[in-house]
Amino acid sequence: MMLDISSLLLALGVSTFCLLFTFLGTWIARREVSFLLSWAVGLSLTMLGIICYSVFTASPSRGMAALACSLMTSGFLTLHAAARQFRTGHFPVPRLIVFCASAAILLAGAFLSGYGGIGFILLNTITAVIMLAIARQYWLARAESPGVLSSMAALYGITSASFLSCALALIHKGVWDLAVAPSGWTEDLNMAVCIGGMTGIGALSLTMHQARITARHRRDALTDALTGLGNRRALFDAYGSKTFHEDMAVLVFDIDRFKSINDRYGHAAGDDVIRNIAMELKSATGLSSITRMGGEEFAAVLENAAPGRAEWIAEKVRRQFQDREINVNGESISATTSIGIAYGIASGLTFEAILSLADDALYAAKRQGRNRTELALASWHDDSATGADRA
Structure with a gap:
């Protein structure tokens, strides 16, 4: 016994509307996430098509079928464009x-010339190709969230x-x-797959969106807003539990x-100076x-550091930074930096210990006139180890 096509269409229409309403509401709450709006537009066109198809099944006409x-x-093609936007950030209008x-x-x-059978074959073939193309977009993006995006591609x-x-069949x-x-x-199987697929894809899409929000919040929490570099928390998350041996070094920079x-030129000028040393470090x-x-x-952390490598990098950054001319309100200013370096040891140092040694070297550079690089002495390592034993 065949299923009632009207009931299936109604179920599909309700499912599409609920998903559309959810995406639209989520986009209104976070308007910077534009692919949600693209999804909503695609679902709107699809839902209008389903409504017109319901009218066609009740009162067939060539124009309504077309x-x-x-x-x-058009709705399915818009969903493909939204999938591409999700992956690349670009909506191909x-x-x-x-x-x-x-x-x-x-x-x-096809429909207006009276060849409805050919029209439905075209509809199903075109839609099959579009769905496969959408699956490809999510498959290509699966590295972001393998489980969720692979499941969406499968659906x-x-x-x-x-x-x-x-x-x-036609x-x-x-x-x-x-x-x-x-x-x-x-047709009955296709309708059932669409209803189930719509529900599954909707749930997975919202899960993926929430995962992106969570990842963005974490990224923001670990990023310095002014320079785009990692912040102190990011550094300790990455190296806090590591042991530093002779082939690793920590460099600490401080603008002189x-x-x-800040007092002479204002905080905006200070921000420019900070951004400039950040650019020097990024290019190192x-x-x-x-x-x-x-x-x-x-x-900065230097891994696989050959002897003298950290000093060479530090000196290059120091010289290039002092030679930079920073334009502030039409006036060129310059700044310098002092640098402290500490290498790990054979028995290993904790990150806090090696960072403390690099700080001590930095303060030594400040005391000796600034705009220079100082290396932590071997005797400081012994003091650090003794301090660690006492702790």
């Missing part, structure tokens, strides 16, 4: 318009197969001038007389991690 199928394919117009012309030509792939089965029947909605087990720059070759510790102090 309108319903054109709206649905010109391409979308061309594809929507081309699909509408093909479908209208779109299954939906694609169900539409393809409808097209093949071709097998050979009814090219079909004037009513096609019916059969393939930074308070005087070999540093494994660069962090703004706070204020005018920065830290």
Whole structure:
């Protein structure tokens, strides 16, 4: 016994509307997430197509069939554009318009000329290709969240197969001038797959969106807003539990007389100076991690450090930074930095211990006139180890 097509269409329409309402509400709450709006637009067109298709099943007409199928394919194409936007951040408007117009012309030509069977074959074939293309977009983006995005790709792939089965069944029947909605087990299965797929895809999409929000919050919590570098918390998360041996080093940078720059030129100028030393550090070759510790102090970790490598990098940064001319309100200013370096030892140092040694070297550089690089002495390592034993 065949399922009631009207009931299936109603269920599919309600499912689409609920998903549309959810995406639209989520976008209103976070308007910077534009792919949610793209999803909502695609679902709106799809839902309008489903409504028109329901009208067509109750009162068949060539024009209503052409309108319903054109709206649905436009909705599916918009969902593909939204998937591409989700992956790349770019919404391909010109391409979308061309594809929507081309699909509408093909479908209208078939239905309005009385070849409804060919029209439905085109609808199912085009939709199968679109669903497969959407699956590909999420599959390509799966590295972001393998479980969720692979599942979404699978659901779109299954939906694609169900539409393809409808097209093949119509071709097998050979009814090219079909004037009513096609019916059969393939259509019932396709409708059921669409209802289930819509629910699953909606849940997974919202899960993915929430995961992105969580990841963004974590990224923001670990990033310095002024320079885009990691912050102190990020540095300790990455290296707090590591042991530093001779092939690793920590470098600490501090801008000289930074308070005087702020007092004389203003805090905006101070921010420019901070951004400039951050750029020097980003361009330095070999540093494994660069962090703004706070204020005018920065830290960097050098892994696989050959003897003298940290000093060479530090001196290069120091010289290039002192030679920079920073434009502030039409006036060029310059600044310098003092640098402290500490290497690990054979028996290993904790991160806190090696960072403390680098700080001590930095203060030594300050005491000896600033704008220089100082290396923590071997005897300081012994003091650090003794201090650790006492603790």
